[in-house]
Amino acid sequence: MPNDPRPTKAQRRDEARAEALQLRAQQKKKERRNRTLAISGLGVAVLALVVVVVYILGQGNKPLLADVARPAGTTITGGIPVTKGAPAALSGDAIKTTTGVPVVSVYADFMCPNCGNFEKVNHADLDALQAAGTIVLDYHPIAILDASSTTQYSTRAAQTVAAVANGDPAHFVAYWDALFTNQPTEGSAGLSDAELATRAVAAGVSQSVVDTFSKGTYTPWVAKATTQATTKDGVQGTPTVLIDGTVWNGNWTTAGVLKSAIESAAKG
Numbered sequence: 001m002p003n004d005p006r007p008t009k010a011q012r013r014d015e016a017r018a019e020a021l022q023l024r025a026q027q028k029k030k031e032r033r034n035r036t037l038a039i040s041g042l043g044v045a046v047l048a049l050v051v052v053v054v055y056i057l058g059q060g061n062k063p064l065l066a067d068v069a070r071p072a073g074t075t076i077t078g079g080i081p082v083t084k085g086a087p088a089a090l091s092g093d094a095i096k097t098t099t100g101v102p103v104v105s106v107y108a109d110f111m112c113p114n115c116g117n118f119e120k121v122n123h124a125d126l127d128a129l130q131a132a133g134t135i136v137l138d139y140h141p142i143a144i145l146d147a148s149s150t151t152q153y154s155t156r157a158a159q160t161v162a163a164v165a166n167g168d169p170a171h172f173v174a175y176w177d178a179l180f181t182n183q184p185t186e187g188s189a190g191l192s193d194a195e196l197a198t199r200a201v202a203a204g205v206s207q208s209v210v211d212t213f214s215k216g217t218y219t220p221w222v223a224k225a226t227t228q229a230t231t232k233d234g235v236q237g238t239p240t241v242l243i244d245g246t247v248w249n250g251n252w253t254t255a256g257v258l259k260s261a262i263e264s265a266a267k268g
Contacts, residue, residue, distance in 0.1 A: 063093070064228045068220040071166035077233065078225030079105060079138040080165045080172065087169045088136045095136055102265040104129075105138040105242040107235050110157035111145040111190060116183040118239040118252055123177065125259040134266055139176060142226040144238060145186065153190025155222050160196050162218035167209035174203040 063076045074080050076093035081103070089096045095103055104126065108115040130137035141161045143154035157179055164175045178199045184190040191199070193213065200210045229235040234247050241248045241258065243265050251257050 064224045064232070065221065068224050069217055070221055071162045071218060073169060074162075074165065075138070078142070078221070078228050079140050080162075081136050081138045082169075082173060083130050083136045084133045085131050085173070087165075087172075088138075095138065101133065101135050102244050102262055103136045103138050103242075104262055105140055105233075105245075107140040107142055107229050107233070107238055107240040107242075109142055109145045109154050109238045110161075110179050111148050111154045111184065111186055112238045113183070113186050114237075115239045116180050119177070119180040121255050122252055122258050123180075125256070127173065129259070129262060135262060138242075139172075140225065140229060140233075141176075141222070142229045142235070142238065143222050144226060144230065148186050149184075149188060149190045151189045151192075153184065153188075155219060156193065157190065157196060158222045158225075159216055159218045160200065160213045162221055163212050164200060164205050164209060166218070167212065168205050171200075171204040171206075175200050175205055178203040 065076055065078055070076075071080065073087040073090065075090065075095060079095070081088035081090070081095050083101070106118075106126070108118070126135075126137055129135045141158035143152075143158050145154045146152040148154075161172070161176060161179070165172045179191075179196075197210045197213055200213070201207065229240075233242070234240075239252065241252065243262060248258070248261060250261050
């Protein structure tokens with residue numbers, strides 16, 4: 001059988017060129033595929049980053065009390081508003097502002113001695129103003145002094161107040177007042193659970209509501225309301241008073257000063 005003729009120099013050159021062109025085409029195809037995969041991967045990464053950023057921003061704007069059991073009639077910022085001796089009307093999660101009267105928010109801790117003094121000086125004026133419908137009195141029970149008792153009294157007391165606001169709002173103000181009457185000394189154990197129940201009953205709270213105190217239903221609410229107050233509402237200590245959302249820095253230790261500030265706000 002005759003041998004295959006050897007390819008000429010020109011044929012070998014053409015074959016080498018064809019092979020090189022094929023290899024180059026394969027390389028370009030591979031590069032395009034890798035580039036496409038890289039772009040796709042980058043797109044997925046960017047999309048994932050956008051989702052994460054949107055989630056974080058959404059969480060940052062999400063009200064702190066949105067995910068806890070809230071007492072009926074309370075605001076999304078942890079307020080318990082009353083006016084004319086009854087729970088104030090809400091518009092969604094906020095106090096109705098169409099009434100045209102000032103909203104006076106009072107942040108207090110039941111272990112705080114200054115809060116007790118504040119109540120002695122100003123409670124009668126505030127109660128009269130809300131009873132007359134001159135203001136909406138927006139109570140904020142918070143717990144910043146749990147470490148100042150041996151039983152986390154601030155949280156325990158605030159939790160029972162929330163339970164009364166939810167189940168027997170007609171006696172809420174009376175029970176609030178009762179907790180500042182003969183107030184426990186800061187640093188003590190505070191009132192026991194049995195003593196809290198006794199004061200509630202004496203303030204007119206129904207026994208069925210008092211029986212719910214032991215469940216601690218609103219303990220998470222107290223924690224979130226406290227965080228709301230200290231991180232978003234400008235509360236740096238108790239008592240703190242806000243008039244229409246602005247911290248009032250007047251002298252509450254002198255009778256009548258706060259009342260005058262509120263009446264000025266009511267006049268416009």
